[in-house]
Amino acid sequence: MNIKSKALSTVIYLISILPFGALYVLSDIIYFLLRRIIKYRKKVITENLQHAFPDKSIKEREEIKNKFYHFLADLLIENLKMRSMSAAQSKKRLKLLNPEIPLDYLNKGQSIIIVTGHYANWEWGIHSLSLMTDYPSLIIYKPINDPVFGDIYNKMRSRFGAIMVPMKQTLRKITEYKGRTHSSVFLADQTPTRKESNYFIPFLNQQTSVFKGIEKIAKKTNNPVIYCRIDRIKRGYYTAKFTILAEDPARFLENEITNIHTKFLENIIREKPELWLWSHKRWKHKPHD
Template sequence: MQRLIYYISLPFIYLLSLLPFPILYRVSDGFYFVLFYVMGYRKKVALQNLRNSFPEKSEKEIKRLCRDYYHYLCDLFLESFKTLTIGRSAMLKRCTLSPAAKDIFDRYHSEGKSIMLVMGHFGNWEWAGNTFSLTCKQQLFVVYHPFGNKYFNGLMYRMRTRFGTGLIAMKDTFKDMVKNKAKITTTAFIADQTPQPDNAFWTTFLNQDTPVFRGTEKIAKKMGYPIVYITIKRLKRGYYNILAEVLSEDAKNTAEGEISALHTTRLEKDIREQPEIWLWTHRRWKHKRPAELH
């Protein structure tokens, strides 16, 4: 059944990918109407997340933010498929690396240092990976969760590696980083997913008790790599700029929880500046802080 669904879907996916951007965004407008007004996909989850995160905002502002988010979600979905066929020059035109960020990555490369990137599901992270691989000298590896459907997983793998990015399955992260230690690499962690509460670092994020994966920090301390935070700023529809900020030059010498707190604080700042481009339909706060950690 997985195979059948995949082969039925594939021609439509490629057709979407081949559409010129003006038409692609008209299609996205149609998807938005269906997703938000007809299906109401996870609308209750998104609205509750927004209310809890921005208690200072009126209900009118919350609902406008929610509509803006769903509009962006549809853009993001179709922009990601665009990666299957987009050319190098168009990719670099639509997602740029800021000169200051390029300087940071060039400096680490000239020093022969591998680095770790931390970021959230904020902006178009798929395009950011492409632009990094096309622009920077280091080999980029992105830590990811493989899809349950092996056929769609293969499609996503081809899409994400098309411009030279490497992928590391989350369960193999530390093993593969050790294996690649002789190379100058950049390993990217999308660090705003939801871990099990008992093994998490707990902090306050967007006014709520929030668990954070300890794995990113543990690996950073073991490898001793510099930690760089990435912001993918949306300039206008279909255009992004990648910013970078050094969080730590040497993770081994940071206090327990320091790296997790730093990147979570930076992500919150980004979300407050452009809230509509974060994943509000994600059940980020489904766990409660264990009583012994209060």
């Protein structure tokens, strides 16, 4: 670990040991900076909301935007808290409502695919899924540009045993775990490059490029696909509910599983849109590009 990495890790740790009350005061300050001073990705957020909800009034979209900035600030400090949160705190702060659904498969020796999105606190979900069972949890992620911060962040994510797998190594790692009961966890709303996917489907009122990797792996392994819906109950408290989307993936038609999990996420977003990552440049590619 070099000097930069040590310094950054120390700063994150010192912030993380603050009580939640102090952290949310810090979050309020971050919100003001993001919303009023920096105006973080204001154009991206505004355009995303306008395209996704053309039927809503400007006032309604502004309300969603304001709530999103509040949530984004909370998300930032909550994720830093992962550096020192205990297992007991993690279980208390994100409660699994029906863990018997994934556990029933795992305890029978059946590996599973868990799908979620950039919605609510998906990062806390990594800790909760890791604490749910002793079976390996493969967390498929897209590496960030800063390798130093990425390494620190992955260590925070894997504190309770999660195995972090870069997206490009997904098939290799899942093949490596063939014959070993495990869960593989995917974020369904990652943005593919033009080379990675040319499949577009309607999502939030726009033709949207999506990865088909979840479906391909599901059909190849015939591992059941389960959606993990994380919801925010109040500040600092979340729940996760599991829903079986495809119990026998090999029997599904081409693109059907991709369409199902994408639509499932869209319906969740429409219920509480402020909890999705609107600052994400999700619609960089168009079908006609």
